[in-house]
Amino acid sequence: MSSHKDKVALVTGAARGLGLATATKFLDQGWRVAMLDILGDTLREAVTGLDQAGRVLVLEADVSDPIKVAAAVRQTQAxxxxxxxxxxxxxxxIFKPILEVTLEDWSRVMAVNLTGPFLMTQAVAPLMRDQGGGAIVNITSISGLRASTLRVAYGTSKAGLAHLTKQQAAELGEYGIRVNAIAPGPVDTAMAKAVHTPEIRADYHDHIPLNRYGLEAELANAICFLCGDQSGYITGQVIAVDGGFDSTGIGLPTLRGQRKNS
Known part of the structure; x- marks a missing residue:
């Protein structure tokens, strides 16, 4: 097995948020990292802040574009x-009521969220096969496991990605390639802070056994674990990293109150 200082991770959507947190975690563990994002300026600014120029490769690309995906993988290998x-x-x-979602909205969400991971995996898997194996982690969502309002395109794309994960695991396992997925629940990202009102946050807390939002670093820990040697017999799994959100039905606030008063 390669030591961490020899290992290489390719992270898409790496300019900010969970992608940046994951790339940073890999770097902290001694990996070299290719960071890919469509937001080139934001990505370059983030990489400058990491101060790891010799161990980072910047890739500006749209994951739904097969030509750019192939070029990015070639650059990483080179x-x-x-x-x-x-x-x-x-x-x-794209969060809209179902009757307001356009075909253009639907097509773009599917292209990035579902076709993108398909194309990236198709491009990377032959390299992993030839080198003796590797690990792939798809980032789906709790919205792919539980339906909610305003998410007809997003939730459906993430549900598709969860099944794509299982298909990839079934067919790539013989090459020593493991494929798993993380399904994040509510996470305290910059976007969540901007759009989740106090009322929305309270609603989420009411249905999360751990009674809080997750942290990007906690998700990055799970992703890096699934990419590492300690998870060597785990494949084909969709793991909800969600504070228990997916496991819980209605009535949690009332039950908490009864427990405190008993």
């Missing part, structure tokens, strides 16, 4: 010689 882990994190969300 720079680092291998790819041990692929994190398919790039994604977009």
């Amino acid at each position: 720079r680092f010689g291998r790819i041990d882990a692929l994190v398919n994190n790039a994604g977009i969300a």
